[in-house]
Amino acid sequence: MNLPLTLALRDLRGGFAGLRLLAVCLFLGVAALAGVGSLSTAITSELALQGQSILGGDVEMEIVQRTADDAERAAFAAAGDLSETIRMRAMASRPDGSQAALAELKGVDGVYPLYGQFRLAPGALAPRPAGRDVAIAPALAERLQVKPGDPIRIGDAELRVIGLIAEEPDRVGEGFTFGPVALVDMDGLKATGLVQPGSLYTTRYRIRLADGVDAGAVAKRLADRFPSAGWEVQDRTNAAPGTRRFIGRLGQFLMLVGLTALAVAGIGVGNGVTSYLEGKRGAIATLKALGASSRTIFLSYLIQIGLIAGAGIVAGLVAGSLVPLAVVAVAGDALPVQPRFAVHPGPLALAALYGVLITLLFVLAPLARARAVTAASLFRGGVEGAARPTGPVIAAIGLTLTAIVALAVGTARDPLFAAMFVGAAAGLLLLLTALGWLVRRVAAGLPRSRRPLVRLAVANLHRPGAQTGRLVVALGLGLTLFATLAVVETNLSGQIRSTVPAKAPSFFALDIPVEDKDRFLALVAAQAPGAEVKMVASLRGPVVSFGGKRVAELKELPEGAWILRGDRGLTYAATPPEGSRIVAGKWWPADYQGPPLVSLDLEAARALGLGIGDEIIVSVLGVEVPAKIASLREIKWDTMGFNFVLVYSPGVLEGAPHSYMATIAMPETGEVTLNRAITQAFPSVSLIRVKEVIGQVAGVLGQLSTAVRAAASVALAAGIAVLVGAIAASRRARIYDSVLLKLLGATRGQVLAAQAIEYAVLALILSILAAGIGAAAGWYVVTRVFELDWATDWRVVGVTLAIGGFGTLALGLLGSLPALAARPARALRAL
Structure with missing residues (x-):
């Protein structure tokens, strides 16, 4: 190892400009993972530390x-x-x-x-x-x-x-x-x-x-x-199970976003290493001509890449470890607890391991290609096809990929979700790889255009040495991630706009005594003539048994069985409640007087595995109340009215002490007067303004949205780095093309226009693909991970993709400027 180490250190003394992209990509990806993991661990650790006080x-x-x-x-x-x-x-x-x-x-x-x-x-x-x-x-x-x-x-x-x-x-x-x-x-x-x-x-x-x-x-x-x-x-x-679940769910999502950003950055790592080794062709050829073995060259550049990658990973770990401190300083009041600063080895070690594995995954193939090429071929113009990876290299890449998958699934809070994510990411990579191949084949088969610029742009997509496949994978991953995050973020910010009905009630009135029901209605009618009041009975109690299973005897709750956590709202009614639709079974007659029956929410029934005729038991003030399920309902929770998971038939709950709840819809101008009148006449009644509820929910969604935006910024930076790497990897070929075209009489503007057409075609194809895949991925995250309603603002998603497409075009053209400035004589001598 002495000779490869010596060669590596001497080579790095001359500068490592070509490997800066490697360091930047790893820094962004590792910092994202380390930061999310450290913040999540810091909050949950503080919750555990303050468990007694909380x-x-x-x-x-x-x-x-x-x-x-x-x-x-x-x-x-x-x-x-x-x-x-x-x-x-x-x-x-x-x-x-x-x-x-x-x-x-x-x-x-x-x-x-x-x-x-x-x-x-x-x-x-x-x-x-x-x-x-x-x-x-x-x-x-x-x-x-x-x-x-x-x-x-x-x-x-x-x-x-x-x-x-x-x-x-x-x-x-x-x-x-x-x-x-x-x-x-x-x-x-x-x-x-x-x-x-x-x-x-x-x-x-x-x-x-x-x-x-x-x-x-x-x-x-x-x-x-x-x-x-x-x-x-x-x-x-x-001590705070709801807070833990929220932090854990958000942390899992952001961890997977960080892992995606690191995977995107891995593409940039591969592009950066490829570009760097392309620039070292002369040095590699000279070393081989002087007798250096392929193993020596492989180890020499592996050491160089390892040193730079290690620096990027360490810098990312330092930045990630400081994320909790920064979040507390900027938004400490929004956190459930303010974690004390500490270094959390677990998340940092996990992020570092991911960084090392991602580096190996994406640098093994470029290193193997440089190792396999002969000295004579290294002196040629660079248009020859790359050597296929050997069996040992493919095995090493496969082993590394297996380790990444095992790590992602094994360390996830929800292994099934993580496995689905890894499978989706692998499928996306295969799809983009196939798309890159298809674009080259279609471009090669198209009839030659009579317009020189269009013909040149199409030729750039399939010519020998074209970076089309690499650009499609890099840009496709980046644009898909942007689209997914845009879909998630617009759903979070659009929840209130889309789910609050046009005619939402002004107040929720709670704890109306049974004996004061009529007096309450009379007061509202007197103070707010024309107000619409809807009143329902209200009790509370936990589910203690379902389908013959005692909740207390379960080792863990079924997936999605939130109905079993704590007390549930209960009511009774002779007719189906507004905002519900019977999807199975049937409702009882208005004058029903038989054995206790109950109507259950469809989603809750699926989570518990219950159907028509099954028994469910709730405890009301310590008394167990069994009932048979008569119907299943699909509930529209966004009506801003009172919806109950469990609605009982008449004659079951009336004898238990309870109260009434009401919604009051009225003009906003009379809200203050009615609020004052009810407060003075009914001290036990609680009035909740709908605007205040919306404000609190909007605050929670705003925190989620801020976290997603932060993740998006890291992903955006990683995507830009990937694009820069893809452009850098094709720099040598671009210079060669530019020089030949200028020698044949093409102007700089014509060369630039041809490349603009090339990048525009790729951006358009990939934006359409990213919109579809991003919408599907965003839908899953919003409806399954965050359990929110679907409320995407497609205009924002479209603008995001348009910006990504134009950004691709702009960066591609900026990356082409050095090729346009290359002097023919110098470039031809270098080639």
Whole structure:
């Protein structure tokens, strides 16, 4: 190895301009992978590290619409220190009703919090609420225009604001909320009068265990002790499951985008290495003439490429490791937790391994071709066909590709999805390779045009030494990735525009007492004549059994069975709800009085493997309610109305304490007046403005969109690098063509026009292909990975592809300028 190493180091002293593209491509791809992996790991690690504070304890028992009975409370207390919190929606207002806003009312006991610190901002009148005191989130203070010392009304109680909440340790663990927090103690919660039979509230019991006690074992023991009571159990190792699922799903998508960017960059690596070795033809020929063996040359250039690739990979790892720090600095408030800076070896090692394997995959063939060519052929004009890869080279490439596939599938959170992605990427590469061959064959078979520029452009596509196949693969991958990301991004940004109906309701009204139903309707009719009100009964309860299977006994939930996570909304109706379509079975008669029946959402039924006649059991306030499935419904969730996965026949749920929900559609001009009137007349009713819901959903989709844009920027940079590499790889042939054409009398403008036609034809063909494949890939990501509705803005996708096509043309022509400037005498001597 001494001689190859010496030759490699001496060659690099003269500069490595030809290998800069190799370093840039690897830097972009590895940085993308390392950055996504580091950020995802940093957030999930912080969630695990703060698991106790986020959850509020080592074990949490959660239930809806009731508190624990004596036996349950005694069992919880026997496990460790116990804390109780009750959370519900409530309207908060100034005493005169001039300002009102929806809030999340949270009642806590005297030992809250078991972990972490509850802290108020400077200027607070007391460290925590007591009696008729309340601590509120800054956002609520801003909406009500109040400050510490001012009174506000929640329910039946007038409370004194003692301060603004600066730190609520279990905020992330409690998930999505419709409004800012108002925190009181249990006496203050009782004073509001909002906790009544049928009202919707969530009770959580947090348990602090002794050191060394297994939280998972305690959680399982408590769940097994009360299997039918409807408790949702968590422990500190999974403090925020919804956040983890979101981060994991987004991280998986971005990781695959990064892997795609690295694959695209790999094409650039191959092009860069090919261009570099083309420029070293004279040096290789000289070394072979002096007696250097093919092995020496192979190892020498492998060492050079390895050194430059290593530098690019290391630089990418450094940049990727700094991504969490940069994201926290730029958008830390948007993250569920702010991870502390740390180097995460796992994602960095994975990114580095990908970089090494991608480098080997794309440099083995160019190195083998340089190794196999004789000294005499290296001195020729470069129009001879390249030598076919030998068996050992093909085996090495196959082994490397197998390692990449195994790594992608083996390290993915969803191996099946990763395998499908790898298969799709391989299929795309084969398709583009076949397309490149087809373009050359079709161009060769076309009749010769009478227009010289068109004839020259067509000849450029199939002449000996043409880079058509390489350009098609490089540009096709880049444009397809751009199209896919454009489809995903426009879906995220277009969700609200396309899914909100033209006549969306103005308010959602929740927790309307059964006995106040008629009075509520009368008030709305008086305050907003002509308003359209739709009211449905509302209960909540978890699914505890389906098709004879107990949910508590399942080792893992079926794929897509979100219906089994936590409580579900329940209702009863004599007629099918609006926004639903019966697709199997039939609805019960309006006067039905037989055994309990239920209508189930079609997607939920497919996930659970249920059909007509199967049994499903829910727990309502600790009482199990079995029912036979009478029909399956296809639900339109984008109607902005109330849609329930489970709708029961009359006579099943009416006896359980419950409340009503309503949608109110009215002119915007009367919304403030109606809001004030309902808040004053019905303190227990929560009014949610549809605009606020849309704003919160838009915020989440905006974060997703920003992440996709960031991934797109990396992919764009990688695609540009690939195009530059493809153009560089054909530089020698371009110079040769340009010199001969100019010697025959062609002007620079004519040569440039012929090349413009060539690139325009390729860009048009590949843009059409990329549009189709990008649409299919984007549809899968949007509907299956993110589970969103399909709402693509095709104009944006078209503009993206047009920009990509024109960018291809512009970069191709810019890359041709050095060939046009080449002097014939010097170029011919060099050739």
